[in-house]
Amino acid sequence: MDGYDKHAFEPFAVTVDLAVFTLRAGALHVLLVERGEEPYAGQWALPGGFVRPDESAERAARRELGEETGLTDVSGLHLEQLRTYSEPGRDPRMRVVSVAFAALLPDAPEAHAGSDAARARWTPYDSARGLAFDHDRILADARERVGGKLEYTCLATAFCPPEFTLGELQQVYESVWGTALDRPNFRRKVLATPGFVEAVPGAVRLTGGRGKPAALYRAGPATALHPPLLRPTPEGRPA
Amino acid sequence: MDGYDKHAFEPFAVTVDLAVFTLRAGALHVLLVERGEEPYAGQWALPGGFVRPDESAERAARRELGEETGLTDVSGLHLEQLRTYSEPGRDPRMRVVSVAFAALLPDAPEAHAGSDAARARWTPYDSARGLAFDHDRILADARERVGGKLEYTCLATAFCPPEFTLGELQQVYESVWGTALDRPNFRRKVLATPGFVEAVPGAVRLTGGRGKPAALYRAGPATALHPPLLRPTPEGRPA
DNA sequence: CCTTTAATAGTCGGCGTGACTATTAAAGGG
């Protein structure tokens, strides 16, 4: 922040990159766009774009989110700054630093190819490899961050529609963490956390097949989880 | 990352800002510099500077850290990217986005005024208010992040010299969290976590006054804490 | 009406942890 008059001011391009997650058929999916131009033409990449001079990175990210998903209202969606990637050479053409964001969508509307991309597609997380630039790394960082936030925040409800069943909420955790959870224990934990979810009186959702319909819940006012809901460790990681 | 040919490329200045913490006399201190030029001339600010064209933000932060602290070797110090601040207008002169970092120092060598700053000083955290730009906000975010990381990582040893007592380690937690901890419980917890600390056989440190000298420990190989060492909640925060 | 499916309710033991008390070790003063 200091020394404008002593050092030369070096211009950078500033972009945002978005890791947009959603759940489809119980599996974690991420929004990818196919690049139409060199470099990496024809390869898949995270959606993103330039930050305009009159907007913050957060605002640019939300604007891009609307453009790429085709959603008309993205104001309520959870958008979280991950970190900034600034290695020289991460873009072969010019010096560009990118502020990465993670976003969570309840439903998955069909992707709209933005102005710059050839195509856009929801891709299962496990199939999203070999992305352009350093986007493999960004995507992995995003998933790790979201997984961690599920532990100690109420973020999981951001993946769900306004009214959801506890089973659906559990699927959020299982998909992001990649582990199975015990249903009664999950239920007990969620209901014991004040303000996490609140019951919608009398409302039920048919499971599609047979069996008892599940009760519906809404996201509560709480944002933090005390105590946290820790993901099962495949044996503690000492290092 | 897309659309270089369709949108105008807008240049930004990219800087790093550093929240450098240390412990002095058992209290959390932060490194501040006095601005020599407008705007905010005469006010205190976080140290920082421009990212050069050939370096990443991390590298720029480490370079600035060396310049401002006067330390000859900053390679082993913990440096962590916080987030990026990009609000238009956060600098009245030009469009500048700043990548903020937090750093932890074991000892507190006297501060060297960098090339750009009038003075540099270690300041008690509680007295560090009214900083230039949005640095009040950055500093608060940094403290919150460091406090959180103490819960589930072994970061606390980064505040300590190579060999330290458990009492010193406890002071790290108490200073950053601003709460008192029960000594026997803290000791039990730390020693029960494999790889957090390892005893230095036979070595002791005089406490300065009377009383039994404390045993010395070194930082262990672990980086994560399982289970976490949660800070006492002044009654759970539901919202 | 019976079967099926899944939600919901309840139990039990272990472990981590907060609160607390007791003991030990060593430095410094008299």
Next chain:
DNA sequence: CCCTTTAATAGTCACGCCGACTATTAAAGG
């Protein structure tokens, strides 16, 4: 040289959370 002081170290106890598991209930479909 002993005795006081100071702080480290050891140990106890009960509560609460949580993982693992079993039992019951409710409703849809054949």
